[in-house]
Amino acid sequence: MGKKQTHTFGFELSSLRGLSGVYVFRNANGNIEYVGTCKDIDDTKENWKSRMQSHHSYSGKKLTDEVTFMDVFIPDQSINNRGLLILEYLLIWYLRPPKNLPDGLGTHWRYFYWSWSEETVKAVARDKYDSIITTSVEEYLRSFRIKRIHRAYESDGSFTKYGSIREVGFIDESCLNNSVCTCFHCIARERHNVIFNDD
Numbered sequence: 001m002g003k004k005q006t007h008t009f010g011f012e013l014s015s016l017r018g019l020s021g022v023y024v025f026r027n028a029n030g031n032i033e034y035v036g037t038c039k040d041i042d043d044t045k046e047n048w049k050s051r052m053q054s055h056h057s058y059s060g061k062k063l064t065d066e067v068t069f070m071d072v073f074i075p076d077q078s079i080n081n082r083g084l085l086i087l088e089y090l091l092i093w094y095l096r097p098p099k100n101l102p103d104g105l106g107t108h109w110r111y112f113y114w115s116w117s118e119e120t121v122k123a124v125a126r127d128k129y130d131s132i133i134t135t136s137v138e139e140y141l142r143s144f145r146i147k148r149i150h151r152a153y154e155s156d157g158s159f160t161k162y163g164s165i166r167e168v169g170f171i172d173e174s175c176l177n178n179s180v181c182t183c184f185h186c187i188a189r190e191r192h193n194v195i196f197n198d199d
């Protein structure tokens with residue numbers, strides 16, 4: 001039997017074990033590339049390792065080499081499937097990540113149309129999907145705790161397969177709340193504003 005790999009395409013995922021969440025793939029500049037959901041169930045059904053493997057192997061590959069880290073929104077774990085999907089779709093509505101939008105998907109993703117205002121999105125989330133957001137979407141997103149997992153690399157640039165396991169806690173990214181701030185939420189807000197002012 002071979003040595004068991006600690007990393008999956010550079011990600012050491014043990015801090016996410018047993019946790020369901022919504023992940024955001026980001027590149028070295030911090031740009032947002034893809035949003036997805038994982039319910040960590042067990043080793044045979046869906047789990048973080050299998051999610052990452054599926055993103056790497058299938059033809060519409062999302063886990064490309066540009067992805068250098070991911071931010072994982074960890075909701076209260078009593079959240080149900082629907083609640084997790086609402087968070088995922090809300091992030092996709094808010095950010096329109098380029099890798100979530102294959103050619104031809106021009107108007108919406110699942111529950112939310114691009115053309116809708118924030119108030120409409122929240123009303124639909126509430127009336128159709130029982131998901132109540134009482135603040136702005138930005139404030140709602142700020143209410144979640146985030147784990148940030150960086151990909152690890154060997155000195156030759158290949159992804160680490162065998163390395164140390166370490167617990168990754170929740171990030172506490174300070175926000176300057178101005179135009180030069182590079183925290184997740186300010187980058188997300190800037191992207192959102194560019195997208196929506198383009199329409």
Ligand SMILES: [Zn+2]
Pocket residue numbers: 174175176177178181182183184185186187
């Ligand atoms: Zn900020």
